[in-house]
Amino acid sequence: xxxxxxxxxxxxxPEEKSAKAVQYELRLYVAGQTPKxxxxxxxxxKICEEHLAGRYQIEIIDLLKDPQLASGDQxxxxxxxVKKLPEPIRKIIGDLSNMERVLVGLDLxxx
Amino acid sequence: MAKTRIxxxxxxxxxxxxxxxxxxxxxTGRPTLVCGSAGCGKTLLAMEFLVxxxxxxxxxxxxxxxxxxxxxxxxxIASLGFDLNELVKQKKIVVDYVYVERSEIEESGxxxxxxxFIRLGHxxxxxxxxxxxxxxxxxxxxxxxxxxxxxxxxxxxxxxxxDKGVTAIITGERxxxxxxRQGLEEYVSDCVIFLDQRVNDQITTRRLxxxxxxxxxxxxxxxxxxxxxxxxxxxxxxxxxxxxxxxTERVSTGIPELDKMMGGQGYxxxxxxxxxxxxxxxxxxxxxxxxxxxCQRGERVLYFAFEESQSQIVRNMRSIGIDLExxxxxxxxxxxxxxxTLYGTELHLSNLYEEINIFKPTSVIIDxxxxxxxxxxxxxxKSMFLRLVDILKSDQITALFSSLTAGGAVLxxxxxxxxxxxxxxLLLRDIEGNGERNRALxxxxxxxxxxxxxxxxxxxxxxxxxxxxxxxxxxxxxxxxARHVQEEQDKAxxxxxxxxxxxxxxxLERKRQATEAQIAALQAELKxxxxxxxxxxxxxxxxDALQAEERGSMASSRQTD
Numbered sequence: 001x002x003x004x005x006x007x008x009x010x011x012x013x014p015e016e017k018s019a020k021a022v023q024y025e026l027r028l029y030v031a032g033q034t035p036k037x038x039x040x041x042x043x044x045x046k047i048c049e050e051h052l053a054g055r056y057q058i059e060i061i062d063l064l065k066d067p068q069l070a071s072g073d074q075x076x077x078x079x080x081x082v083k084k085l086p087e088p089i090r091k092i093i094g095d096l097s098n099m100e101r102v103l104v105g106l107d108l109x110x111x
Numbered sequence: 112m113a114k115t116r117i118x119x120x121x122x123x124x125x126x127x128x129x130x131x132x133x134x135x136x137x138x139t140g141r142p143t144l145v146c147g148s149a150g151c152g153k154t155l156l157a158m159e160f161l162v163x164x165x166x167x168x169x170x171x172x173x174x175x176x177x178x179x180x181x182x183x184x185x186x187x188i189a190s191l192g193f194d195l196n197e198l199v200k201q202k203k204i205v206v207d208y209v210y211v212e213r214s215e216i217e218e219s220g221x222x223x224x225x226x227x228f229i230r231l232g233h234x235x236x237x238x239x240x241x242x243x244x245x246x247x248x249x250x251x252x253x254x255x256x257x258x259x260x261x262x263x264x265x266x267x268x269x270x271x272x273x274d275k276g277v278t279a280i281i282t283g284e285r286x287x288x289x290x291x292r293q294g295l296e297e298y299v300s301d302c303v304i305f306l307d308q309r310v311n312d313q314i315t316t317r318r319l320x321x322x323x324x325x326x327x328x329x330x331x332x333x334x335x336x337x338x339x340x341x342x343x344x345x346x347x348x349x350x351x352x353x354x355x356x357x358x359t360e361r362v363s364t365g366i367p368e369l370d371k372m373m374g375g376q377g378y379x380x381x382x383x384x385x386x387x388x389x390x391x392x393x394x395x396x397x398x399x400x401x402x403x404x405x406c407q408r409g410e411r412v413l414y415f416a417f418e419e420s421q422s423q424i425v426r427n428m429r430s431i432g433i434d435l436e437x438x439x440x441x442x443x444x445x446x447x448x449x450x451x452t453l454y455g456t457e458l459h460l461s462n463l464y465e466e467i468n469i470f471k472p473t474s475v476i477i478d479x480x481x482x483x484x485x486x487x488x489x490x491x492x493k494s495m496f497l498r499l500v501d502i503l504k505s506d507q508i509t510a511l512f513s514s515l516t517a518g519g520a521v522l523x524x525x526x527x528x529x530x531x532x533x534x535x536x537l538l539l540r541d542i543e544g545n546g547e548r549n550r551a552l553x554x555x556x557x558x559x560x561x562x563x564x565x566x567x568x569x570x571x572x573x574x575x576x577x578x579x580x581x582x583x584x585x586x587x588x589x590x591x592x593a594r595h596v597q598e599e600q601d602k603a604x605x606x607x608x609x610x611x612x613x614x615x616x617x618x619l620e621r622k623r624q625a626t627e628a629q630i631a632a633l634q635a636e637l638k639x640x641x642x643x644x645x646x647x648x649x650x651x652x653x654x655d656a657l658q659a660e661e662r663g664s665m666a667s668s669r670q671t672d
Contacts (some may be wrong), residue, residue: 031225039220063226067233072224074210078225079253090215093255097220105217 024048024106025085029070031063031078036095040079043096051108081105089096119326120241122170122242122278125163126156128345130332133321136520137302142272142279144299146291147306151317152281152338154223155191158184158307159342160280162193164242165203165571170244175233177250181206191342205234211254218256224264228271235275242379243272243279249293269298292323294554302327316458319345337461346461346498357381358507362408362474365400368578369537371555372563378535379559380473381507385480387514388539392550393512393569395419396576397537398476399428399435401511405474406438412471414446415463417482421446424478427501432574445470451482464502475503494632534558539569542590550591552578568594 028044031038043062050057063070063078073082077093083106092105121135130136137143137160146155161172176184184206185195198204207230235243248265255261272279281299283291288294296303308315318333336345361376369375378384378401386394402412403599416424424446425435438444447466449461467475480496503510512533536555541548552571554562567578568590582589582597621623 008533029226031229036221036223043220064228067229070230070233071207075226075230076209076211076224076251077227079222080226080231088215090217092217094218094220094222099219101217101219103272105219 001058010059013107021038022055022086024052025059026056027059027061027073027082027084029051029061029075029078029080029082034078037079039095040081043099044081047099047102047106051106052102064094083107114601115562116643121327122164123168124160124345126159127341128334129319129343131300132334132345133324134327134329137278137280138324138327139278140273140276141203141301142155142269142281142299143302143304144281144283144291144295145304145306145414146283146285146295147286148308151306151308152245152336152343153306154179154184154187155338156304157246157280157282158188158193159191161204161242161244162188162195162198163342165198171203171238172205172239172244173231173238173240173277174204174244174246175209175231175234176206177209177211178247180208181416191338192340193342198509202238205240207231207234209250213254213256216254220288221260222257223260224251225270227264228268232275232577235277241277243275243277245279246282247284248281249291249295250282252293265295270657282616309528335458335461337458337465339461339465341465345463345544345621346464349617355505362509363404364397365402365404366397366576366578368567369397369552372565372567372578374561375534376560378509380509381504382509382534382558383503383532384511384535384537385514386511386537386539387516388550389516389541392539392541393576394435394515394539395424395427395478396431396571397539398478398511398513399424399431399433400576401474401623402435402438402444402476404636405509406441406443406664410443410473411470412438412444412474413466413470414444414476414478415466416446416478417451418479424459430573431571431576445472460499463499467502467506467508472508474509474511476511476513478511478513479515481515497532542587545591545593547591551590 026044027050028041030040044058048058061069063075068102069075073080073091075082079093079095081092081096081102083090083092090105090107092102094101096102118135120139121133121137122139123130123136124133125631145156149151151225158174164170164172174184179187181195185199188195195204195206198669199206209227231243234240237453248268251261251265252258259547269281281295283293283295286292286294290303290305300323305320305322307318307320309318317336317338319336320328321331322332334345336343338344358380360371360380361378362380363377364370364373386397388394398414402414405412409600414424419427421439425439435444439446445466447458447462449462477499480499500510533556535557538553538555540551540553542551550571552569556562565580566583567580570577570579579594582594624626
């Protein structure tokens with residue numbers, strides 16, 4: 001499992017299909033490879049592939065390695081998914097098993 | 112086996128008074144819950160604990176704030192004289208502001224609060240913190256909807272804090288029936304401190320109580336505390352035992368005659384003196400005399416005035432020939448004049464305590480103590496006074512309390528029964544009669560010294576107070592002009608008496624002379640008689656001799672045998 005803190009561009013197929021399509025910049029905060037983190041990552045991957053194929057980036061930050069990064073995004077709960085772009089910034093906490101709530105959090109629900 | 116008792120390790124808070132009632136501070140390496148209603152100073156107490164830890168005890172600290180940003184905190188604390196930014200720069204304190212906004216968070220599935228642990232752990236590790244404050248962790252309950260997870264995580268957090276070995280303060284808002292709204296007391300069970308704020312007669316008093324302290328004895332009462340320029344200040348007075356060291360040194364009252372009434376030496380140092388009397392009976396003047404005497408000895412006096420301003424007192428005392436201003440200028444005397452209704456009694460007491468701690472006087476005047484106590488109810492007033500006397504005694508400060516007795520009240524049944532706490536009690540009393548009011552001074556009691564039981568007349572002259580012997584005669588105690596009149600009458604009577612004596616002496620002399628003359632006459636008579644008798648005897652003897660001679664010659668001539 002690659003939970004590198006470095007940018008791991010899980011970009012989908014070639015460049016933007018539509019120019020107006022919004023780029024999603026997501027950050028997943030985890031603390032080590034706990035079951036919850038792994039579930040969250042798997043769920044996230046799935047949702048992104050389904051709804052945001054080709055226009056998302058996921059950055060995974062492991063707070064065990066970089067604890068100083070926790071305060072920047074006001075992380076308390078683990079795992080936390082932060083939607084940096086598009087604005088507004090939203091946070092989704094938990095293992096992302098409730099798909100509905102994740103979609104609400106990503107502002108994808110209405111579509 | 113040596114029976115040494117192992118004391119629970121404690122960390123000094125550095126907060127004035129709190130360390131006294133907890134017997135040395137908060138439990139080291141354990142969390143302490145500080146709870147109370149809004150505005151009672153929880154954050155401040157916690158912050159002072161950190162700052163003093165960092166500056167005085169070399170224990171760096173982490174302040175995790177859930178309500179105020181680092182900037183807000185440092186601004187709030189700066190008004191109390193702490194430079195938070197500087198401490199942060201020196202890496203003695205870390206302030207971490209935790210922001211939780213429900214509307215920005217979606218919850219989807221299982222989570223825990225590992226992020227909070229990591230943040231706190233990181234902050235603790237970077238400065239090797241020994242102290243931690245979580246203010247107010249209850250905010251989390253508004254940020255997360257899953258209270259089950261939250262409670263489990265809090266439980267874990269407090270255990271984790273213990274494992275880390277940090278001394279922590281957790282603050283919590285007071286709940287309706289519980290100590291804290293979210294029942295934090297369930298998790299933090301080692302030490303719980305409760306802060307309370309009450310408003311009585313429009314006057315707010317804050318009180319602190321140690322609800323529990325596992326493994327340690329502690330003061331159980333409610334202690335009033337103050338938020339002053341120097342942080343929190345607590346008055347742990349009611350826990351004091353009667354173990355003050357007493358002095359046998361005596362200090363002059365400033366009035367020689369009054370000294371004389373107390374065995375010629377005056378008050379004991381460190382004793383409490385009550386001067387009670389009706390309005391205008393000269394209470395302040397007696398105090399002023401003492402102030403003057405103490406300052407002349409080079410001591411420091413703190414004068415708490417609750418009715419008159421400094422300049423008024425200085426002016427008034429000048430009229431009886433006492434210059435208090437010089438002592439103010441020399442720094443021996445300090446006035447502290449406030450209106451008693453300005454604060455609650457507790458606040459007054461705390462202020463008093465602060466002032467005493469700063470100025471370090473050897474004597475304190477409280478003028479008048481009745482006004483000072485009038486803001487409290489009777490019960491409160493007595494305990495207040497008791498604490499006041501205790502503070503002063505434990506510091507060996509001689510205290511003069513003047514006490515105003517309302518006209519018509521029973522003079523000796525003073526205000527709130529404080530007289531039993533007093534060592535020396537002077538009663539000034541107006542004696543009315545003959546169309547005037549005069550002052551009389553009694554020394555009702557004076558512990559530990561022989562003292563006069565005499566009633567003296569107390570006069571204020573332009574060169575100070577004087578005590579004059581009153582006239583005690585068949586007509587009762589006379590003072591003022593009646594005493595004057597009586598003295599004149601006495602003088603006249605004495606004159607007449609003297610003249611009578613002289614007359615009698617003269618008469619006696621005359622009699623003596625007459626008697627002596629008589630004696631002389633009788634002696635002369637006796638002498639004449641004696642002369643006459645002696646003459647008769649000698650004549651008789653001559654006659655006998657002549658007769659014998661004649662008989663002899665006659666016989667020889669007859670030639671008879």
